[in-house]
Amino acid sequence: MSIAPAPAPTQVATFRPSGRTRIISIIMIVIGLLTALVFGLGSAASAHSSLTFTPINLANAPWHLGRLTLLTRWTNVILGLITVALGAEVFLRQPRRGVMVRFGVVAVLFLLALLLWASRAPGPSQVGYVNVTAVLIGSSEVAMVLIFGALSGLMCERSGVVNIAIEGQYIGGAFFGSVIASTTHDFFLAAIAGMVAGALLGLLLAFLSLRYLVDQIIVGVVIVTMISYLSSYLNLQVLTPYPQYNTGNLAPNLPIPLLSKIPIIGPVFFNQSAFFYLMLVLVGVISFALFKTRYGLHVRAVGEHPHAAATVGINVVRVRYINVVLGGAIAGIGGVAFMASQGQFQPGYTSGLGYIALAAMIFGRWRPSGAVAASVIFGLSVYLSENLQAYSIPISTEILGMFPYIITIVVVAGLIGRVRAPGADGIPYRHD
Amino acid sequence: MRLELRAITKRFGSLVANDQISITVEPGQIHSLLGENGAGKSTLMNVLFGLLHPDDGEILIDGVPTTFENSGEAVRRGIGMVHQHFMLVPVFTVAENVVLGFEPTKSFNRVDYQKATDDIRRVSKEFNLEVDPDAIIESLPVGIQQRVEILKALSHDAQLLILDEPTAVLTPQEIDALMEIMRSLAAAGKSILFITHKLKEVKAIADVITIIRQGKVVGTAEPSASESELASMMVGRDVVLTVQKEPFSPGEDVFEIRDLVVRDDRGLAAVNGVSLDVRAGEILALAGVQGNGQTELVEAIAGMRPVESGTITLNGHDITNASPRKVLDAGLGHIPEDRQRNGLVMSMTVADNLVLNTPRRAPFAKRGTRNLAAVNANAVRLINEFDIRTESPQELVSSLSGGNQQKVIVARELSRDLKFLVASQPTRGLDVGSIEYVHRQMVNHRNLGNAALVVSSELDEVFALADRIAVMYAGKISGVVDPSVSRESIGLLMAGTITETAHD
Numbered sequence: 001m002s003i004a005p006a007p008a009p010t011q012v013a014t015f016r017p018s019g020r021t022r023i024i025s026i027i028m029i030v031i032g033l034l035t036a037l038v039f040g041l042g043s044a045a046s047a048h049s050s051l052t053f054t055p056i057n058l059a060n061a062p063w064h065l066g067r068l069t070l071l072t073r074w075t076n077v078i079l080g081l082i083t084v085a086l087g088a089e090v091f092l093r094q095p096r097r098g099v100m101v102r103f104g105v106v107a108v109l110f111l112l113a114l115l116l117w118a119s120r121a122p123g124p125s126q127v128g129y130v131n132v133t134a135v136l137i138g139s140s141e142v143a144m145v146l147i148f149g150a151l152s153g154l155m156c157e158r159s160g161v162v163n164i165a166i167e168g169q170y171i172g173g174a175f176f177g178s179v180i181a182s183t184t185h186d187f188f189l190a191a192i193a194g195m196v197a198g199a200l201l202g203l204l205l206a207f208l209s210l211r212y213l214v215d216q217i218i219v220g221v222v223i224v225t226m227i228s229y230l231s232s233y234l235n236l237q238v239l240t241p242y243p244q245y246n247t248g249n250l251a252p253n254l255p256i257p258l259l260s261k262i263p264i265i266g267p268v269f270f271n272q273s274a275f276f277y278l279m280l281v282l283v284g285v286i287s288f289a290l291f292k293t294r295y296g297l298h299v300r301a302v303g304e305h306p307h308a309a310a311t312v313g314i315n316v317v318r319v320r321y322i323n324v325v326l327g328g329a330i331a332g333i334g335g336v337a338f339m340a341s342q343g344q345f346q347p348g349y350t351s352g353l354g355y356i357a358l359a360a361m362i363f364g365r366w367r368p369s370g371a372v373a374a375s376v377i378f379g380l381s382v383y384l385s386e387n388l389q390a391y392s393i394p395i396s397t398e399i400l401g402m403f404p405y406i407i408t409i410v411v412v413a414g415l416i417g418r419v420r421a422p423g424a425d426g427i428p429y430r431h432d
Numbered sequence: 433m434r435l436e437l438r439a440i441t442k443r444f445g446s447l448v449a450n451d452q453i454s455i456t457v458e459p460g461q462i463h464s465l466l467g468e469n470g471a472g473k474s475t476l477m478n479v480l481f482g483l484l485h486p487d488d489g490e491i492l493i494d495g496v497p498t499t500f501e502n503s504g505e506a507v508r509r510g511i512g513m514v515h516q517h518f519m520l521v522p523v524f525t526v527a528e529n530v531v532l533g534f535e536p537t538k539s540f541n542r543v544d545y546q547k548a549t550d551d552i553r554r555v556s557k558e559f560n561l562e563v564d565p566d567a568i569i570e571s572l573p574v575g576i577q578q579r580v581e582i583l584k585a586l587s588h589d590a591q592l593l594i595l596d597e598p599t600a601v602l603t604p605q606e607i608d609a610l611m612e613i614m615r616s617l618a619a620a621g622k623s624i625l626f627i628t629h630k631l632k633e634v635k636a637i638a639d640v641i642t643i644i645r646q647g648k649v650v651g652t653a654e655p656s657a658s659e660s661e662l663a664s665m666m667v668g669r670d671v672v673l674t675v676q677k678e679p680f681s682p683g684e685d686v687f688e689i690r691d692l693v694v695r696d697d698r699g700l701a702a703v704n705g706v707s708l709d710v711r712a713g714e715i716l717a718l719a720g721v722q723g724n725g726q727t728e729l730v731e732a733i734a735g736m737r738p739v740e741s742g743t744i745t746l747n748g749h750d751i752t753n754a755s756p757r758k759v760l761d762a763g764l765g766h767i768p769e770d771r772q773r774n775g776l777v778m779s780m781t782v783a784d785n786l787v788l789n790t791p792r793r794a795p796f797a798k799r800g801t802r803n804l805a806a807v808n809a810n811a812v813r814l815i816n817e818f819d820i821r822t823e824s825p826q827e828l829v830s831s832l833s834g835g836n837q838q839k840v841i842v843a844r845e846l847s848r849d850l851k852f853l854v855a856s857q858p859t860r861g862l863d864v865g866s867i868e869y870v871h872r873q874m875v876n877h878r879n880l881g882n883a884a885l886v887v888s889s890e891l892d893e894v895f896a897l898a899d900r901i902a903v904m905y906a907g908k909i910s911g912v913v914d915p916s917v918s919r920e921s922i923g924l925l926m927a928g929t930i931t932e933t934a935h936d
Binding site: 292293297304308309310311312314315 | 481483502503504505507508513515517518519520521522523524528529531532533534535537540541542543
């Protein structure tokens, strides 16, 4: 009979940040210098960057904002110096909290500077301006998909099961969502179909990891791989010969009266598809359920210390089943939402968004609000990596495509050991 | 509550963990269940608490036969359990932990924390158990966490409280406080089932003592029975509770630590400026409550954990941040805290485990090939010499009992040419007979003029072995004292309430 370890509380007082904080601060300073030197001083002194705000589709914009013209060089030098200052502050003060929040700010500043640099005129770009509203709308679509995924991961991990199969649940949701939407022309039914597909994959993950205690990461990866091949096969056998089952599924925008007419905010937040509004509701519902209700207390207890939960009569395995299936359903809707923003299903077109969603969940510290903030940053970065070619910048598409993943690596590496996952996250529960 | 267990039997495969156990606990009684590790006490309590289902026998509450599907049901029937490993969610508040599973709710299924907090305040006032309902569990000292566990049981209206080895992680003062609480609960009519293997505590608090051995009740005793009577009932033969030691004649400093700082896995300074000396012919015992940096200190000495700053010197060699191999070559013997993880390779034979840290050395290996005859001869010799109970040297070490596994480690370490022995919790989980044996071996080693550092959270062990006692608290040495001091003053050092550096 061993004895439970008893941490002495006074040890906390002797905490000194590890080298990791220092490494993050150095990365921030390097990013800042890069911004100032390449994007700032690398631009011609006479170059200007223009920001426009009027959306391309004027239907919901009875307003017109003028363009904001900035001197590219000095704007980016200032953005770079702000980044360096943030990095230096972290390096010198080594704050215990908020380091990753600062890193998030740095990521946004960097993306902004990149955009200003890419669109400078005179420069290589044919497009001499950045349409801020269009960038935000484009990013919000990616962010929406990521938020569904991050919420899915959060539901599972708060109960102690790692759901690395989000990508697979996206694919499953997108595939069935497209088929149902094409045949019924009803996005509500498509969402239900995607939910069921995701929930079934969640059930498979739950069954293997809860009944047979198979390693959750392995099960998750296997599910993703299986679904991506299965969907390619079905695509080739069914959707290619019968394209009528996979077409014209762009979800219509539902402008909210009055609110959608607000400059910038209106088109970004209040002229979106139903999936976007559903996502907003879901964030609120999940936050409430996890942190205010009896159900949420049980879920968190199961995720932190399943044996303690079991001793007060909570059925650990049942709570985990419920959450993993619900999480799968949420990711499945995310897949439908992604499909509905692209108009159809294509094999492989989720291209790792499910994993970025998982990183957003970690970056957001296993909280719905944090997941939203992180998804916005990742959404911006994914959107830019896909759209910067339009500015004919001298960086190849493939390198740009790596961009969101590089941010993911830095974020996740910077966070491990710094934020705390639920205590029993990924650990199979054995009743004894 | 009057609780009666009738002929409870629980089997795990061919092992009979509980064999026809019958016990009766009267209301207001403190009933102590005394037995060695592995005697079946915890199994019995898990049966009673609904975590395991008995194969046979029945549980009667106030004369009514009862079965529990799960522990939630046991709680609803008035049984509360304070587990040896606390069943508290470390990141939750006291209030969240206390109400978990029994939450008062408002509309929309929301937990009514206001009511929860009020209830906790009321119960803690009633039983004089002061706790802040909003405190986060992991920020509380162990003694208070235990109080939360008791409070949790009481707020679910427990009439019978099971305390499973509750004193293992407490300082002597915290143990006194716990006993005070137990007495007042009994006076309030609660029944208490107190599970332990510590004789002193049983004598101090129990109204009735039931002793179990190898899954069977072997008898009952009055608290007035002597410790050696209780021990022999528990073990099944007479045991010597004190170790014979030669007079203390220390020699040169063999081992020296200066201003050592070591971080734990979370990056906190678990060892924070420790300096110690151990001389030839001396056992220095390092006392302290679990988790005050002892584990990290030993790992740093053994080369298993990086040293942040400070030095470790063994026999004149600087072994700071040396690899485990270098440290062993410098003459360190190490009996690790977790013998199954760090002391043995469970899937290997006894013979191989006996040469685990010298496999490449002559005569066990030659030109890169093992000399199995020598390995076997070594095993046969040590099995005889250290009385290891095994069918053959080729038996897997995992099939040995805990005591014999520990003997394998002791034999392996003490049979090498050692300058210095570090033993961490060397008798944890062992039966009294094996404890006696391991203690004798370590004292022999010291009598031969060798140095040893023994880390233990059991004060009995500390007093039995030590020539000097160092006490560790919160990563620092809170005092170095002579073994003639009282348990109380050691307890104060363990709790960090006083610090002194009384040199001998």
